[in-house]
Amino acid sequence: GNSVTQMEGPVTLSEEAFLTINCTYTATGYPSLFWYVQYPGEGLQLLLKATKADDKGSNKGFEATYRKETTSFHLEKGSVQVSDSAVYFCALTQSSRGGSQGNLIFGKGTKLSVKP
Amino acid sequence: KAGVTQTPRYLIKTRGQQVTLSCSPISGHRSVSWYQQTPGQGLQFLFEYFSETQRNKGNFPGRFSGRQFSNSRSEMNVSTLELGDSALYLCASSPRGGRLETQYFGPGTRLLVL
Numbered sequence: 001g002n003s004v005t006q007m008e009g010p011v012t013l014s015e016e017a018f019l020t021i022n023c024t025y026t027a028t029g030y031p032s033l034f035w036y037v038q039y040p041g042e043g044l045q046l047l048l049k050a051t052k053a054d055d056k057g058s059n060k061g062f063e064a065t066y067r068k069e070t071t072s073f074h075l076e077k078g079s080v081q082v083s084d085s086a087v088y089f090c091a092l093t094q095s096s097r098g099g100s101q102g103n104l105i106f107g108k109g110t111k112l113s114v115k116p
Numbered sequence: 117k118a119g120v121t122q123t124p125r126y127l128i129k130t131r132g133q134q135v136t137l138s139c140s141p142i143s144g145h146r147s148v149s150w151y152q153q154t155p156g157q158g159l160q161f162l163f164e165y166f167s168e169t170q171r172n173k174g175n176f177p178g179r180f181s182g183r184q185f186s187n188s189r190s191e192m193n194v195s196t197l198e199l200g201d202s203a204l205y206l207c208a209s210s211p212r213g214g215r216l217e218t219q220y221f222g223p224g225t226r227l228l229v230l
Contacts, residue, residue, distance in 0.1 A: 042223055104149075
């Protein structure tokens, strides 16, 4: 079945460091790929998305490229801030021959802590 | 536009009781999905409603049910609560629930079963 695997955390970085959170997926058809972020005590917020191969999603300095050949959607940011401390989830939506299925399948989440 | 709202935000119940959670989607959104978040299992899809019909369902027992009203508001119900049902329940809405769409999440209802 469809699944998402992302790197285990927690990840601790100093402010202004480079961030990479790896995400790979297994899916049939043509999934859309998402990164969501969850701040303490809150629900999920969309960070970025890509809906087809080679698309690059970007937002707030974060980027991820949909790589079909490596089934990956790694999240990167060139210079993290303390305010980026949160849990990051990689996710996909399925597609099926019978039509679209919009339910999200999530990775386990990666907790990021950024120290001043 | 107002975001997705969920009520109540916190609930404490005892084993064997039942509970009803409510979700109001973003205005104009007709698809509402529910997810369960636990430390052990992570985020898991419960079900999706569109135009008052359950269109998609995850792998949860029949104790978990839901419904959607004509104004797209949705409720989920858990009967005969078990300790393992303690979780954050998240509701998300999107215009039509297609795979290309972004799902917008509410703040969640945190359920504690004692």
